[in-house]
Amino acid sequence: MNDDTNEVRPDQAGGAEAAAGPEWKPVNRASTYELVIDAVEEQIMAGSLGVGDPLPAERDLATKLGVSRASVREALRVLDSLGVVRSSGGSGRGAGTFIAAMPSAALTRFLRLHVALTNFSIDDVTETRIQLERSSAILAATRADKDALAEVNAQLAMMDTPGISLETFNDADTAFHVAIAQAAGNQLFSDLTGAIRTSLRKSIFSSFSRVDDQQALMAKLQAQHHGIMHAITAGRAEEAAALTEEHIRFAASRLPGLSDT
C-alpha cells in the first residue's frame, strides 16, 4: 500500500536548514497552469478582480497570456474547485467565468479527502471542531442577534419532530451547529464547522447504524442541544462552551469507529 521511494509531505513551514555550502536554489519550474493561476491571483491581490467580476473568456485569456486554452482551463478548474471562480455557458449576461466566493464546498472536499487518506485523524479533526465550536458558543452567547438565533431554533425544532429519520436528524444537527457558528459572526468558524461535519457525514452514518438504541442516543443528543441553546440564549457563555465540548465529546465517544479512544 505504501512505497518508500515516494517522498511525501515535502511542504510544511518549519525546517531550519543549516547554512553551509553553495546553497543551490530549488529550481522551481512552475507549470503553465500554475502561471495562469498566479496571473489570476495577482489581479485579485491587486484588487483589480473582486467577487462578481467577470474574467476574460477562456480563449481570450489564453491569447493574452500566450498559452493554450487547455492550460487556461486547467487553471480555471483548479480555481473553480477552490470556490474562487464560477463558470457558466451560454451567451450574454451571466455567461462566462466570474470571480465567486464559495469556500464551503472546497473546504469540505479537502477535509473529506485528507481524512480518508488519514492525513488528518478523526480525533484531530474532532479536537479542532471542539475548539472552534467552543468559541462559537461563547461568541454566540455574547453577541448573537435574534435572526441568527431564530435559525438555530428552527433546526432545534426540526430535530424535535417525532419519528424523524436518522438522515434528517443528522442534517439538522449539522445545520444546528453551523447556525451557532453563523450566529457567532465568524465566517471561517462557520465554514470550517460545516466542512468538518459534512466531511464526516458518511462515517457518522455508518457509525450510527452500529448503535444499539438509536432513538435513545438521538434523544440524549437533542437534550444536550437544548441545553446548549438555553445557555446561549441566557447569555451564559462559559456554560455554553462547556456544554458544547461535553456534547461533542459525548457524541464522539458513543459513535464507534469515529474515535480511537
Next chain:
Amino acid sequence: MNDDTNEVRPDQAGGAEAAAGPEWKPVNRASTYELVIDAVEEQIMAGSLGVGDPLPAERDLATKLGVSRASVREALRVLDSLGVVRSSGGSGRGAGTFIAAMPSAALTRFLRLHVALTNFSIDDVTETRIQLERSSAILAATRADKDALAEVNAQLAMMDTPGISLETFNDADTAFHVAIAQAAGNQLFSDLTGAIRTSLRKSIFSSFSRVDDQQALMAKLQAQHHGIMHAITAGRAEEAAALTEEHIRFAASRLPGLSDT
C-alpha cells in the same frame, strides 16, 4: 466591482426549506471532470488507493473511464492542487501519478485567496488562529516530547540572532508557532496554523514596514515567545494558552491594517 445578477455562496449547510409544491430536484448535472474526481475519490474511500499508491497512466485512465485525456487531466490538476496527488513525468519506477499527502500548500492557497476576496476577514482568521494555538499550547505543555520541543527551541534561538532581517524573523516566527502545533501532535492544528500564517505573510510584511520601531516590536514579540516557551516547558498549560492568546492579540493590535480594531 460587484454584480447583483451573479448569486454567490449558494452552498452552505443550513436552509430548512418549507415543504410545499412538487419539489423539483436541482438537476445536478456533474461535469465530466467531476465524475473523474469522484471515481478517484471512490477508490480512496473504498481503501483501494492509499498514500503512495500509483494511479493508472492518464491515457489508461481516460480509456477506462471512457472520457478524454483532457478531462482526466483537469481532474488530476484539481486533485494535485488539493495536495492529494503528485505527478512526475518520465518512465518506470517513480514516473506517473501517485496518491500523496500534502495538504499544507493547498490550505495555504485556499486561505490566501479567500482572505484576499474578503470572504474571510483577517479578524476572523486571527480569531481562528488564536483558538487553535491556545489548544496547541495546552497540548504541547501537557504531552510534548523532547524532539518536538527541540524544534521549537531552534526557532527561538534563530529569532534571538542579533541583527536578523525582518524576513528571517518572520519565517522563524511562523516556524516557531507551527512547531508548537506540531508538538501538540495534531496535524490539522499544525497545517491550519501554518496556512494561516503563510497566507497572511504579505500582509504582515507590508504592515510591519509601517511600524515605527521595528526592532523594539521584534524584541517585544520575542520576549513573549520566550514566555510562552517557558510556560510550555514548565508544563503550565493554562498559562501557556493565556500568553499565546495575549501574544497574538498584541501582534495583531500593533500591526496596522492587519486588524480592524
Next chain:
DNA sequence: TCAGATTAATGGTCTGACCTCATGAAGGCC
C-alpha cells in the same frame, strides 16, 4: 564488464475541431 546509445512510457503542452446551451436580435404573425 561497463559506458554509451536507443527505446519506451509518462506527464506537459498545444491545436483545432465540434457540441451544448443561453442570450438577444431579427423577423414574422396577429
Next chain:
DNA sequence: GGCCTTCATGAGGTCAGACCATTAATCTGA
C-alpha cells in the same frame, strides 16, 4: 404595436490527436 418564433452569436464543455521533455530500462559494442 406587441408578441412569438427563429436563428445567429458567443460562451463554456468535451474530445481527438499530435508533439515535446524527461526518465528509466534495455540494448549494444568496445
